[in-house]
Structures are given as structure tokens and as C-alpha cells.
Amino acid sequence: MAPSAVPANTHAGEPSLNLTSAAIEHRTHGTVEANGTSNITNGVHTNSLPKLDASKLTYSFTKTPREIPAPGVTSEDGNSICTDHMICVPWKAKSGWGTPELKPYGPLSLMPTASVLHYATECFEGMKAYRGHDGKLRLFRPDCNAERMLMSSVRISLPAFEPSELERLVLALMAVDGPKWLPRERPGTFIYLRPTMIGTQAALGALLYIIASYMPVMDNPVGGMRLHTSPDDMVRAWVGGFGYAKVGANYGPSLLATQEARERGFGQILWLYGKEGYCTEAGASNFFVVWKDKETGKTQVVTAPLDDRLILDGVTRRSVLQLIRERLADEVEVVERKYTIGEVMEAESEGRLLECFASGTAYFVMPISLIHHRGQDLPFPMGKAGEGGSVTLKVKGWLKDIMYGGEQHPWGVVVPEEQ
């Protein structure tokens, strides 16, 4: 086990880090209780501990509200601009989930020994709130994010919770900050929401918090995004690892390769896997190729499968596939399978490659114009207007309509706003 800045407990004469027990005491053999503890801990029935409960949310409003920035301004002095408030909920192994508190946005106080600062006991979600053209404020499938956050949390040994309660807390933050920070006078804009959970030191604890920040529009790079395949000696995720979970440990280690690619004029890394060179993710976005199948000649949207747990089960990915299945079934076949960069190159050289895009919350649906692989450039068609191929643009349009109220759809969850 890791050398540790925290003291060890002893168990049958064995040392045991308290951060370990801190973090994992909640979970036992597949049973996760929403109070973040296993239902039996040391033989004691503990699931009477308080669960995460959004109905207990308390409100302390800021006394120094800030002005919202001009349209298009998203940062100040190199810092992202966040809204006036955040929501924090402490968790302790002994007492379960504490009272959720909405309070002024500001710094967190963490002990230098906090496990998040040493052992990456952290996970997060990325989602957006959208100000609709109909004036309404919406989240997009927040239930999916809340469920994935639970999965990530358990994978990284942080406490469990009832996902619907997290969803309620996100709605509550937007109910307070949405009217001001996503004003009705700015339809078609969004704000980025970041639910985060971290392992804290004191008394075997964790902290769940939710912040909202501005973020630039990223889905329309001039000329499409250019990808560089991953270096031979770097692998993002591996079978048996944690590539499918939204944990910090997937991100920090890939910054190095990403920055190298940026310095060479590429936007993201296309992460390949194994000797075969399977295509997995583009940066931390899901990656899609549209081609004519070699055998059948049919138009296919192909993307990596989830079953080997290498890639993130993206909410946008899932939505893209579902919309194509529902609305383009006659024209396009959806295929989730392993496919290699060699197959992509072959399709390109045979003129079967139609378009290519990445999807994710931050990048939304992003057309890819080129992949650079081992000294070779693979250009992708970018459609007539140079803004992406026809499947890319159709899917993007449908999703935008759902997000901004152009289409009433169950995926667009309206935030009941105060005032």
C-alpha cells in the first residue's frame, strides 16, 4: 500500500491506511447503500446513517453578488468565472451525509493531508444548463450524469449516494443562480456545471460540491478539429483499469501527450489501444467515424464499444447513437465495435470515408477534419459549408433543439427558476 501521510489502523496485525477505510467503508461486496456505508460494517448495521438528502438544503446567500460578464467573456485573470453560489455536502464515515448547503462561491479549506491531494480520490461530472430560445432553463439528461457520478464514486472508493438527490441539488443551484447568470436576454447560451467529490482527511470524510462556471463555445473550430494519434509509448486507459469512470486519474496523466500534440498544431489526441491500434477516445471525447462498410456498402456510424470498459459511457455519445437509431434508421446503421486506425486509413484510401466527429459535454458535437497518424495525414470530408458532414450536422441540430427548447423532449429537463 501507499506510504501515507495519515496514520494506519491495524487489522489482524496488518497495517491499513485510514484513508482506505475512510473511503471504502461504505461499500461491501456489491452492495452499496445510499448513505455511503456498507449495510454491514464491522458487524454493525449502519444503514441508519443519514443519506444524501436534497430536501435538507440550507441557503446562505452571498452578500457580495458579482456582476455577470459581457457575452462571450468566460474568464478573468486566467480564472474561470463562476456563479455567485456553490453547493457543498460533507460526508463522514461515522455520521453519513451531512446537510447540503448552498453558500457563496469561494475557496475550500483542506488539510494538507487530505487524501484527494495525494491519492487522487476524486471524481466529477460535466454537464451544462441551457437558456432556451423559449426562455426556459434546461438541463440535458441530468439523471445520466448523476448515475455515472455514483459509478465513478464507488470505483474511486468514495461514498455512495442516491443519484436523484444529486440531480435535485444541481437543479437547486441552477434555480438560484440560473436567472441571473443565464439571463433570459441571452437565449442560446449555456453554463457549465461541475459536480465534484473529493476525499478529505479529517475523520474519514469526503466532500461533494457543485459549482457552475462559464466556458467558451468549443464545437465550431475553424476548419474542424485536427487529431494526432497517441504516441507509441503512451496509453490512456487499459482493460482492467478505470478508463470508463470519470475519475481524476484518467485526466492528469494524459495532459503531457495532449500538450505535445497542441504544440504541433493538433487539437486533441486520438487514443489508440493495443498493437492493433484500436480507436478509443479523442481527448476525453467519444469518437465516431461515418463510412461505407467495406462488405455491404451500407453507410455506418462506427464507434468504440463500452464492454471492455476502456472508454467513458458519454451522455452525448449515448444520445447521438439513440437519435441516429431512431431518426436515421433507413440511411445509417449504428455499429458499436472495436475498429482500428488501419481500417479508418483503408476506408479513407478507398474513398469510403464520409465524415468523422467527436462528442462530449464540453465539445458538444465537434467535426474532425484530419487525423495525423505515424507521419501521415488523413483528411476527412467536412461537408459543403466546411462545418461538418451531414450526419454530424443533423445530430448536432437535433441535440441543440432538445437542449434549447426547439423541440420538447424528455431529455430536456426544465429547471424551475425562482423569482
Add this chain to the structure above:
Amino acid sequence: MAPSAVPANTHAGEPSLNLTSAAIEHRTHGTVEANGTSNITNGVHTNSLPKLDASKLTYSFTKTPREIPAPGVTSEDGNSICTDHMICVPWKAKSGWGTPELKPYGPLSLMPTASVLHYATECFEGMKAYRGHDGKLRLFRPDCNAERMLMSSVRISLPAFEPSELERLVLALMAVDGPKWLPRERPGTFIYLRPTMIGTQAALGALLYIIASYMPVMDNPVGGMRLHTSPDDMVRAWVGGFGYAKVGANYGPSLLATQEARERGFGQILWLYGKEGYCTEAGASNFFVVWKDKETGKTQVVTAPLDDRLILDGVTRRSVLQLIRERLADEVEVVERKYTIGEVMEAESEGRLLECFASGTAYFVMPISLIHHRGQDLPFPMGKAGEGGSVTLKVKGWLKDIMYGGEQHPWGVVVPEEQ
């Protein structure tokens, strides 16, 4: 790239996380400058930025010194007991390394958007200070820890520094807190030192800090440590990953398997790699087997090699191998090579297995009494007194002597104490 709570810069029409540039601006194509910046950034020569400089250390002493705990007490209310002071040094992309400050131990203030809390931009070192039987205070090969910290820092895209300056800061902290917290009246005791670097949000920054805490003695578990081999569906590190670096991303994700093993009465996971089942690390300790070689009959100490970068280049590992090479050359052959759990099982069944131990700063040299693999128990000889085999005990004794001044050795670096 990761959805981000921080704003994106644009570079050639491409979004670019400022945490990325924050973290990596220091590094370019293999050239790392000790001021933490690349020598050329955006065409501007920047290595005139301040470097990490221990000679600039300022001192703000605590006004509320705490009492040191009774011998053997290492934690309070589930928190590790730290010394009165810590050292902090901020880094900013624009201004390089700031002034190192020794100040009262206490909480850190971090913005909720700090990259360490989301993307695991963090690395650390584990080392100990030892109160010798000759009254002197020593560090053990601090140069090795400082150099490894630089390697980890660059791997996780945090700023670079001159390792000898980090070493000086560690000495400075111990010069102040050593006399009180490792009193001369308690010879043979140690304190755990944790240099840590984290990515902070504000203005593309990082923070280096050093804390010192008590930690229990872990190298004498009753009956030796019992290991459980890693579950089939979990891999700690992989070729092309970052298993060799002391970054948070190696630790959080392995807590889950470790806790499952603990619940079943084992101390640590023996992490196997690949279909072949190569033995890599025991927990986050290096792992050694002593056996009679199948072919030659010679006694060998076998441990995993460093060249595929799966395992940590442990300071204790390196010292163990060097001492055996220097002092037991006639009796024992040192072999660094890939070896499988199958080979270990075979040696055990043929009576060739002599002993087994793990090494690391926290666990020191820890005898292993048993490995549980796929339903089978492999018991290891634990020597006459049940405290470990003869190679294990010899190495442990030599190291202890160097650490506690029983042998004057260049690896034992004396801390010049104040007062």
C-alpha cells in the same frame, strides 16, 4: 480533452484548457528548466523566471505550539498528528517559483476549480527522518526522493525544479521541527515526510508543500504480511502508463481491490500483470522473492525490472539490491527480471522457495508469510524466529544501522539541527 471547470484558451482555432498550459508550459521536448518553464515558451526566452531557491526560505513560527504525543501515539481523532510547521512554495506560469515559506501547519485554501481536485495533477514523495541511537537526526538518501519527485512532477505536467533545492527544504523543515518532534530521548524513532506538489487553479499555478507526520511502525506484523494476488479484472499499471511515477493516479484507483483484500484478511494486493501473471508490486511496495534457481541451484533474490516502467523505482528497493550485491555477493545472486506467479508457485512446490519480502518507505522491509492466488495458499518460510528469512533480516539490519547511525554511511544524511 477533458471538459473543464476552467476556461479554454484558443490556439489556432482549437480549444485548449488553461490547466493544461498551466501545468505543462514548463516543459518542451525533453528540456526541463529548473524554473518550471520550458526554455522557450511562445518564442519568448523565459528561463529568467525565478527557480526554486531554498536559500530564500522565510520563517513564520507558530504561536500555538502543540505538545508532542506519547511514544507510539500517531493519530488523534482519526487524523494523523503532524508537526508544528510546514513549508509551502507557490509556482505560477508567469512568475516561476515564489518564496519558500516555513509556517504553522494548517489547512490549505484551494479554489473549487483547482485542477488537483478534478484532474489529479498531483505527485508526492514519501521519506522518513530518523532519530539515531547516536542522538543525530538523519534522512535516508533524500537526493533519490528529490530526483524522483522531479520525474513524477514532469510526468503529471507540473512544474520542474532543481532537486537539490527540494532536499534543502526538507532539511530545513526537520532542522526546525526535528529537535522537538523527534526528541533525543526517543532514539530509534522516525517521522514521515511528505513533499507534495499539486496543480492549483489561480493564474496557472501549482503549490509545492512539505509536511511531517507520525506514522506507526509497520515492518513487524505478527506472523508476517499475507498477500492476495490481484483480481483477474483489475490491473494497477500498464506498459505505456505511469506506474513508475509517484502520482496520485496510481493510488486512488487501487484502493478498491486493496480494501476487498483487507476484508478477507490479507494485508496487501500482489499486483500481477498480463496473461502471464508477472509479479510487479505488493501494494505500493516493491516485491522480492528469494529462491534456489531452477537451473543452477544458486540462491537468487529476484525482483521485477524497471525497464518496462510498470513499477516504482523504490529508494528502498534500490538500496536493498545494492547492499545485497555488495555484501552478500558470495551467497546470493541479484536478478532483476520479469517472473511470474507460476514460477513462484513452482518454486514453492519444489521446495526451492526460501523467503519473500516487500520493501518501501512506509513498510520498510516487511517479511511476507503467504500469498493467496486463485484459491490456493502459498506459505513462505519465515525464518527460525518467525520474523523473516535470513536475507530479509540481514538487509533490514543493515538498512536500520545506516538509518539510525549504527553504521556511518553516505546514505544517512545528518540534519543540522537548530538549538
